[in-house]
Amino acid sequence: MKFIYYSIFLVFISSVAFAQEINIDETLANVKREVEKENFDKALSIIEPLRAKYPENEDIQTYTGRIYSWKKEYKTAIKILSPMADRNNPNPEALQALVNVYFWTEDYEKCILYCDKYLTIDPKSVEVLKIKATCLEKLNRDQEALDLIDKASYIDNSTQAFSGIRTLIGRKAKNTVSASYLNISTSDPGQQPFHYGYVExxxxxxxxxxxGRANIGNISGDTQMLFETDFYQTFSNKSYLYANAGVSTGETIFPVAKGGLEYYFKPQKKFDFSLGGRYMHFETDNITLLTGQVAYNAGIYTFAYRPYYDISNELFSHVLSVQRVNEEKERLVRLELQYGNVPYLYLYNNFTQPLKAYRVGIQYQHRFGDSFFVRPIFLYEYEEYTQGEYRNKFNVQLIVTKRF
Known part of the structure; x- marks a missing residue:
């Protein structure tokens, strides 16, 4: 009889223990559901009693630390995770969670320390290698970052995961040289092509x-040059000022002298604005343009509108553009719709008349390697060259750039 009682008692104890085990799994499942909804407080209210009851369960401890880090209570997360990460045989999950905490808090030196500790356990972890390389870049230890990326590429057989870091390092280059050639041709009726170029x-x-930029233009056998400089000054509120000044060797292809100012600012997260003007002095006339821009940034796309107002000739021109940018590859595609006497680059002369012009243009930028860029540009114009008479105009330009 006693044997039967003991058997029933043991079965009862086993079933209770089994139920508790199921309850742990069910509780953690509930916690993860709340985390997915970003209900971190509710998730903590569910997991904290479990953590207190099973302090030896490191999976529960680690996940609790992760929740606090996602909740941005980083000090609490560090307090929970550090004992498991700092011992002689660290818990890999806790160690990786602590790597993320120090990365998110921008404590890059400590983050690198814990990355190294984790990489002794799993030297092929691309995720941790990427975090370490990013920390090195943030600390301007760029060569170390590049060496780590080269090493990681042998592990992963790819540099795709690190291309964004390479781009950030490449953009730190202080110097850039560019060269351009622009051909402007017409048809119906046609005339001798115009040739423009610059090096900067x-x-x-x-x-x-x-x-610093040296421009050269050739029209109908006449060659003139324009020497100009641009200056950019950034401010603490992320706005910047653009200034331009130039003088030429002639009077017709380029203005005798030119200048410009434009202030760019960003009062709202997704909108950019600018206000400015351009001034051009020709031998027989002076031209003042008022301009500005409003741009809306929608992820990888930017939609912008820029007007020009020619005060001297009382002419309005308009530019609508859509630009798609891949920041990681520094690749862009830009479509423009233009109306009126829009100055194409530095081209604007004193023969401006109130004639109509419709334009559509496209440009593309491609990066080769880490520092060489090619940008072809094509712009088609349907231009009123005399009152009521139209012709086709084709602007074809190529810009090559090297940064170092």
């Missing part, structure tokens, strides 16, 4: 940049 050099400082 730019240098970046900590909060400013300066560009």
């Amino acid at each position: 050099y730019s240098h970046k400082f900590s909060k400013s940049a300066i560009v």
Whole structure:
């Protein structure tokens, strides 16, 4: 009889223990559902009693630390995770969670320390290698980051995961040289093509940049040059000022002298604005253009509108553009719709008349390697060259750039 009682008692104890085990699984499932909904407080209210009851269960401890880190209560997360990560035989999950905490808090030195500790356990972890390379870049230890990326590429047989970091390092280059050629041809009726080109050099400082440019133009056998400089000054609120000044060797192809100012600012998260003007002095006339821009940023797309108002001739021109950018590859595609006497680059002369012009243009930028860029541009115009008479105009340009 006693044997039967003991048997029933043991079965009861086993069933209770089994139920508790199921309850752990069910409780963690409920916690994860709340985490997916970003109900972190509710998730913690469910898991904390479980954590207190089973302090030896490191899966529960680690997941609790992760929840606090997702909730941005980083000090609590560190307090929970550190004992499991700092011992001689660290818990890999807790160690990886602590790597994320120090990365999110921008404590890059400590993050690198814990990355190294994790990589002794799993040296092929692309995720942790990427975090370490990012930390090195943030600390301007760029060569170390590049060496780590090269090493990781042998492990992963790919550099795709690290291309964004390479791009960030490449953009730190202080110097850039560019060269361009532009051909403008017409048909119905046609005339001799116009030829333009430039070479430029730019240098970046900590909060400013300066560009020197030499332009050359050839029209109907006449060749003239324009020498100009651009200056950019950034401010603490992420706005910046653009200034331009130039002088030429002639009077017709380019203005005798030119200047411009434009202030770019971003009062709202997704909108950019600018206000400015351009001034051009010709031998027989002066032209003042008022301009500005409003741009809406929608992820990888930017939609923008820019007007020009020619005060001297009382002419309005308009530019609508859509641009798609791949930041990681520094690749862009831009479509433009234009109306009126829109100045194409530096081209704007004193023969402006109140005639109509409709334009559609497309440009594309492609990066080769880490620092060489090619940008072809095509712009088609349906231009009123005399009152009521139209012709086709084709603008074909190629810009090549090298940064170093």
